Amino acid sequence: MPKISLTRRSLLAASGAVAASGLSGFTVPARAAGLEPTKSMRGGANNYLSGAPIVDRIGGGGFWMSGTVRRAGDGAPLAGQRIQIWAHTTEGYESDWESHGATLTDENGVYRLEMPQIVPAFGQAHGHLAYDSGDFETVFLRPVMKSSKDTSLEANFVLKPV
Amino acid sequence: MQSKTRTKLIWIAFFVVITAPIIAAAFSPLLAWRDSIYIIAGFAGIFAMALLLTQPLLIGGYLPSISARKNRQFHKWFGALLVTMVFIHVLFLWFTSPPDVIDVLLFRSPTPFSLWGVIAMWAVFLMGLMVAFRKRLRMPLRLWQRTHLALAIVTVIGSVVHAYLIEGTMEMLTKIIISLSVLAATAKVIADRVQQKG
Numbered sequence: 001m002p003k004i005s006l007t008r009r010s011l012l013a014a015s016g017a018v019a020a021s022g023l024s025g026f027t028v029p030a031r032a033a034g035l036e037p038t039k040s041m042r043g044g045a046n047n048y049l050s051g052a053p054i055v056d057r058i059g060g061g062g063f064w065m066s067g068t069v070r071r072a073g074d075g076a077p078l079a080g081q082r083i084q085i086w087a088h089t090t091e092g093y094e095s096d097w098e099s100h101g102a103t104l105t106d107e108n109g110v111y112r113l114e115m116p117q118i119v120p121a122f123g124q125a126h127g128h129l130a131y132d133s134g135d136f137e138t139v140f141l142r143p144v145m146k147s148s149k150d151t152s153l154e155a156n157f158v159l160k161p162v
Numbered sequence: 163m164q165s166k167t168r169t170k171l172i173w174i175a176f177f178v179v180i181t182a183p184i185i186a187a188a189f190s191p192l193l194a195w196r197d198s199i200y201i202i203a204g205f206a207g208i209f210a211m212a213l214l215l216t217q218p219l220l221i222g223g224y225l226p227s228i229s230a231r232k233n234r235q236f237h238k239w240f241g242a243l244l245v246t247m248v249f250i251h252v253l254f255l256w257f258t259s260p261p262d263v264i265d266v267l268l269f270r271s272p273t274p275f276s277l278w279g280v281i282a283m284w285a286v287f288l289m290g291l292m293v294a295f296r297k298r299l300r301m302p303l304r305l306w307q308r309t310h311l312a313l314a315i316v317t318v319i320g321s322v323v324h325a326y327l328i329e330g331t332m333e334m335l336t337k338i339i340i341s342l343s344v345l346a347a348t349a350k351v352i353a354d355r356v357q358q359k360g
Contacts, residue, residue, distance in 0.1 A: 044274035046261035122262050123328040
C-alpha cells in the first residue's frame with residue numbers, strides 16, 4: 001500500500017489543485033482519486049504569440065505571477081516546465097511582443113515571474129498563461145484578479161501527458 | 163416664474179447627469195495605459211449611455227419646452243447617433259483586441275458583461291433596421307411601437323448590466339446615477355404607455 005503523508009504543505013497543494021481544476025473536481029467525484037488535468041479557460045489563448053523568450057523579468061516588474069505545475073493523476077510536481085505569461089499591463093498591450101515572457105518551474109514545480117502591474121483591460125484585470133511545450137497537452141489559462149489593485153496573481157497547472 | 167425655474171432645473175439636472183460620467187471618465191487612471199483607439203472605444207460606449215437617457219426623455223416628452231414634433235425628430239436623430247456610437251464602440255474594441263471581440267460576438271467570451279452588451283447591441287441594431295425599413299415593413303402602428311419599446315427595454319437592461327459589471331474607465335458613482343436615470347426614464351415611458359391604453 002502506498003504511504004500517504006499528510007502535511008500542511010501537501011494539503012495546501014492539494015486544495016490549490018482542486019481549486020485550479022475548477023468545478024470538474026466536483027462533478028466527477030468517482031475519479032477524484034486521480035488529479036484531473038486543468039482545462040484551458042475561455043479566451044485563455046487570446047493575443048497569444050508563440051515562442052516568447054525565457055526572461056528574468058518582463059519589463060520593469062513590480063507584479064508577481066506565480067503558481068505550480070503538476071502532473072495529472074498522481075500530482076507529482078513537474079520541474080523545468082516552460083510557462084509563458086502575457087497581459088495588458090502598465091507597460092503595454094497583450095498583443096505587444098514586449099508584454100510576453102516565459103519562465104521555468106523549479107524542482108518543486110513552482111514558477112514565479114516578475115512583470116509590470118496588470119491593469120484592467122476589456123472590463124477585467126486578468127492575466128494570460130500558456131503551457132505549450134508539447135510534452136503535455138497544451139493549456140491556456142486566463143485568471144482574473146480579485147481586485148485590480150492586487151500586485152500578484154496565481155495560476156496553477158495540472159498537465160496531462162500527451 | 164416658478165415653471166421657468168422648474169424648466170431650468172430639469173435641463174441642468176439632465177446635462178449634469180449625462181456629462182458627469184464623461185467628465186469623470188476623462189480622469190480615469192486607466193487612460194494612461196490605453197492608446198487613442200481603445201480610449202475612443204470606451205468613450206463611444208459612455209456617450210451611447212448618455213443617449214440611452216436622452217431617448218426615453220425625448221419620446222416621453224419629459225424635457226420641458228420642446229414641441230412634440232421636435233421631440234420625435236430629435237428622438238430619430240439621436241437614435242441614429244446611438245446606432246453609430248454602438249458601432250464605433252464595438253469596431254474600435256475590435257481594432258484593440260480582435261480575438262476578444264470575436265469571442266464576444268460568438269457568445270463564447272469568459273466575461274459575462276460582454277454577453278449583456280452584445281444582446282443590447284443587437285437590440286439597438288434591430289431598432290435601427292426597423293426605423294430604416296419602416297415604410298417597407300408596413301407593420302401596424304401599434305405592433306411597430308410595441309416591438310420598438312420591447313427592443314428598447316432589452317437595450318436598456320442589457321446596457322445597464324453591461325456597464326455595471328465592467329471595470330473600465332467609467333467612475334462608479336456617475337455610472338450608477340446615469341444607469342438609474344436610464345432605468346427610471348424607461349420605466350416612466352412604459353408606465354405612460356400602459357396608462358394611455360387603459
